[in-house]
Amino acid sequence: xxxxxxxxxxxxxxxxxxxxxxxxxxxxxxxxxxxxxxxxxxxxxxxxxxxxxxxxxxxxxxxxxxxxxxxxxxxxxxxxxxxxxxxxxxxxxxxxxxxxxxxxxxxxxxxxxxxxxxxxxxxxxxxxxxxxxxxxxxxxxxxxxxxxxxxxxxxxxxxxxxxxxxxxxxxxxxxxxxxxxxxxxxxxxxxxxxxxxxxxxxxxxxxxxxxxxxxxxxxxxxxxxxxxxxxxxxxxxxxxxxxxxxxxxxxxxxxxxxxxxxxxxxxxxxxxxxxxxxxxxxxxxxxxxxxxxxxxxxxxxxxxxxxxxxxxxxxxxxxxxxxxxxxxxxxxxxxxxxxxxxxxxxxxxxxxxxxxxxxxxxxxxxxxx
Amino acid sequence: xxxxxxxxxxxxxxxxxxxxxxxxxxxxxxxxxxxxxxxxxxxxxxxxxxxxxxxxxxxxxxxxxxxxxxxxxxxxxxxxxxxxxxxxxxxxxxxxxxxxxxxxxxxxxxxxxxxxxxxxxxxxxxxxxxxxxxxxxxxxxxxxxxxxxxxxxxxxxxxxxxxxxxxxxxxxxxxxxxxxxxxxxxxxxxxxxxxxxxxxxxxxxxxxxxxxxxxxxxxxxxxxxxxxxxxxxxxxxxxxxxxxxxxxxxxxxxxxxxxxxxxxxxxxxxxxxxxxxxxxxxxxxxxxxxxxxxxxxxxxxxxxxxxxxxxxxxxxxxxxxxxxxxxxxxxxxxxxxxxxxxxxxxxxxxxxxxxxxxxxxxxxxxxxxxxxxxxxxxxxxxxxxxxx
Numbered sequence: 001x002x003x004x005x006x007x008x009x010x011x012x013x014x015x016x017x018x019x020x021x022x023x024x025x026x027x028x029x030x031x032x033x034x035x036x037x038x039x040x041x042x043x044x045x046x047x048x049x050x051x052x053x054x055x056x057x058x059x060x061x062x063x064x065x066x067x068x069x070x071x072x073x074x075x076x077x078x079x080x081x082x083x084x085x086x087x088x089x090x091x092x093x094x095x096x097x098x099x100x101x102x103x104x105x106x107x108x109x110x111x112x113x114x115x116x117x118x119x120x121x122x123x124x125x126x127x128x129x130x131x132x133x134x135x136x137x138x139x140x141x142x143x144x145x146x147x148x149x150x151x152x153x154x155x156x157x158x159x160x161x162x163x164x165x166x167x168x169x170x171x172x173x174x175x176x177x178x179x180x181x182x183x184x185x186x187x188x189x190x191x192x193x194x195x196x197x198x199x200x201x202x203x204x205x206x207x208x209x210x211x212x213x214x215x216x217x218x219x220x221x222x223x224x225x226x227x228x229x230x231x232x233x234x235x236x237x238x239x240x241x242x243x244x245x246x247x248x249x250x251x252x253x254x255x256x257x258x259x260x261x262x263x264x265x266x267x268x269x270x271x272x273x274x275x276x277x278x279x280x281x282x283x284x285x286x287x288x289x290x291x292x293x294x295x296x297x298x299x300x301x302x303x304x305x306x307x308x309x310x311x312x313x314x315x316x317x318x319x320x321x322x323x324x325x326x327x328x329x330x331x332x333x334x335x336x337x338x339x340x341x342x343x344x345x346x347x348x349x350x351x352x353x354x355x356x357x358x359x360x361x362x363x364x365x366x367x368x369x
Numbered sequence: 370x371x372x373x374x375x376x377x378x379x380x381x382x383x384x385x386x387x388x389x390x391x392x393x394x395x396x397x398x399x400x401x402x403x404x405x406x407x408x409x410x411x412x413x414x415x416x417x418x419x420x421x422x423x424x425x426x427x428x429x430x431x432x433x434x435x436x437x438x439x440x441x442x443x444x445x446x447x448x449x450x451x452x453x454x455x456x457x458x459x460x461x462x463x464x465x466x467x468x469x470x471x472x473x474x475x476x477x478x479x480x481x482x483x484x485x486x487x488x489x490x491x492x493x494x495x496x497x498x499x500x501x502x503x504x505x506x507x508x509x510x511x512x513x514x515x516x517x518x519x520x521x522x523x524x525x526x527x528x529x530x531x532x533x534x535x536x537x538x539x540x541x542x543x544x545x546x547x548x549x550x551x552x553x554x555x556x557x558x559x560x561x562x563x564x565x566x567x568x569x570x571x572x573x574x575x576x577x578x579x580x581x582x583x584x585x586x587x588x589x590x591x592x593x594x595x596x597x598x599x600x601x602x603x604x605x606x607x608x609x610x611x612x613x614x615x616x617x618x619x620x621x622x623x624x625x626x627x628x629x630x631x632x633x634x635x636x637x638x639x640x641x642x643x644x645x646x647x648x649x650x651x652x653x654x655x656x657x658x659x660x661x662x663x664x665x666x667x668x669x670x671x672x673x674x675x676x677x678x679x680x681x682x683x684x685x686x687x688x689x690x691x692x693x694x695x696x697x698x699x700x701x702x703x704x705x706x707x708x709x710x711x712x713x714x715x716x717x718x719x720x721x722x723x724x725x726x727x728x729x730x731x732x733x734x735x736x737x738x739x740x741x742x743x744x745x746x747x748x749x750x751x752x753x754x755x756x757x
Binding site for chain 2: 057064067070074075076080081083084250275340
């Protein structure tokens with residue numbers, strides 16, 4: 001009898017639960033019977049039901065800034081806190097351009113590529129505004145106990161590129177360098193071991209472009225083009241560059257264990273972990289916020305977010321979020337985001353940018369690469 | 370002499386030695402496993418327990434028109450940096466809601482900055498020497514202390530470490546697991562019943578069986594991709610919601626429940642079915658009144674273990690967008706929500722010491738929930754188990 005009662009009550013609970021949740025999950029049961037067309041309506045209903053909540057995807061570098069603004073908006077703006085996902089710049093762009101629905105914003109640690117813009121256009125996402133929020137520098141850091149290296153962009157290129165110019169400078173060969181002092185006698189005689197972001201990351205994109213592609217399209221342009229390697233920007237894959245996930249914190253942990261290893265990550269992370277790691281100088285400039293904003297430190301980049309303006313109709317909070325983000329309180333010289341590692345633009349650029357974004361200046365394909 | 374003994378075994382010494390070695394190897398394997406467990410638990414508990422306490426400072430707070438306009442003036446300059454940014458953010462709203470506090474300076478306990486908190490707990494901190502002197506003085510006066518961390522148990526994620534809590538992910542986990550159970554349990558049990566009691570044994574059922582067994586061993590990330598393709602892209606359900614997460618985890622749990630259910634039903638002796646058929650009962654009556662009740666303890670044990678696994682799962686939820694910054698406590702299945710292991714994952718990626726501590730604190734809660742679920746499974750098994 002006991003078994004029977006317990007079983008019956010369990011079945012009853014399970015059935016109740018199932019019926020109960022079917023009310024909220026209108027799609028699941030409908031599609032089972034009704035096929036794909038009906039789901040269009042189901043999805044519209046659920047989208048309307050998801051109220052006034054902004055959904056954001058994109059760069060892991062912009063993620064901390066975006067979520068700080070999101071939290072501020074949720075706490076003080078009287079709207080649901082926006083959801084911020086860290087998908088990497090490329091992944092974010094893909095989702096952003098796929099449909100006219102959510103995500104409403106994608107964060108990016110580089111400008112939108114022309115290819116991505118075309119993809120957006122193809123899917124009807126045309127009314128986009130680009131907002132630049134400031135700068136971030138990419139640093140090469142080592143454990144604090146290790147003497148900081150003085151590198152040049154060329155030396156970094158020789159250490160990480162998949163293919164490098166041969167010693168006689170006449171051909172392009174697979175990267176043979178295993179120790180830093182093989183690149184330049186002034187560098188330490190320690191093995192090259194670089195922990196850096198994976199392909200999905202915006203930091204990786206920028207690092208490839210600002211170091212490898214920069215060298216192969218400027219200093220070694222003729223050599224690489226002669227070898228049929230136009231715009232070459234591949235990072236070595238022989239195990240000396242280790243992809244370390246979107247989780248920058250893990251890189252810091254590895255550096256404190258492996259004293260001679262070098263980590264590649266955003267400047268904000270260096271600032272937060274200044275007690276554990278120190279940045280190498282590049283072309284004689286130390287990675288400081290002044291050197292990055294002035295462009296003296298060569299490996300730096302702009303940070304952006306992109307807004308789907310047509311979504312304001314469904315998600316009115318979007319306007320509030322953009323206004324809050326593009327305010328002196330956030331991106332200014334004394335703004336909240338500076339404490340989190342964002343390097344502000346200078347006053348004039350900033351004011352012009354804020355004006356453009358608030359006027360919903362539409363992004364055109366011109367000037368995109 | 371011994372050679373004349375017909376019972377003498379020349380290999381005896383060697384065999385005894387082998388026996389001893391085997392015993393030693395087995396014991397040391399156990400010791401290694403136990404010591405890892407002990408190290409893990411001491412590490413988690415010693416790091417996690419402090420997160421249940423949070424530093425508060427007792428300071429004079431000035432409420433007036435100016436300080437409400439810019440809350441950074443509400444605390445005197447010497448102590449300004451010691452107070453949490455979250456408090457400065459929320460103070461104007463508090464003052465507006467409680468007009469009686471206006472135009473007064475009252476001494477009250479306010480949330481301290483996470484660096485003060487870490488300093489008090491003896492962890493790495495970034496307080497300057499001057500700030501340390503101020504805090505040391507306050508410790509002597511008794512105007513800074515560690516209080517119970519109610520924020521941790523009552524709010525969601527935050528970018529301000531001392532303001533972040535675990536509740537929203539606990540609620541998210543409950544909603545997600547509810548969907549998971551509601552989806553996987555009835556379907557899983559019914560499938561098991563059909564396959565075990567009704568289906569004819571043949572090529573089709575063998576094919577199904579092999580596939581279900583294989584599905585139970587498929588890496589969980591693949592179910593995430595399946596969930597993304599079906600529930601989000603095809604059915605258009607809201608991304609990051611408990612609904613999508615629960616269904617995805619349900620897909621993952623389904624084969625486990627079917628396999629456990631079939632094993633449990635199979636262990637019900639055939640004599641019971643034969644006796645019931647002999648009395649003229651229909652299949653439905655046999656299953657409902659006899660086989661299912663007798664197999665239920667086994668089904669429940671398998672299901673609870675499968676669901677406990679789903680509860681600790683993170684990988685498929687990355688794909689459906691539940692690993693994100695989601696501080697609000699979800700109130701419906703379609704709202705964006707995060708789950709406990711996802712929250713732990715997010716915090717583990719943060720550099721501040723207060724998050725490191727919260728990671729361990731949250732792991733303790735998650736482990737507690739999982740241990741409770743496993744204990745429940747054992748209880749059900751022991752209570753209703755019948756040995757044939």
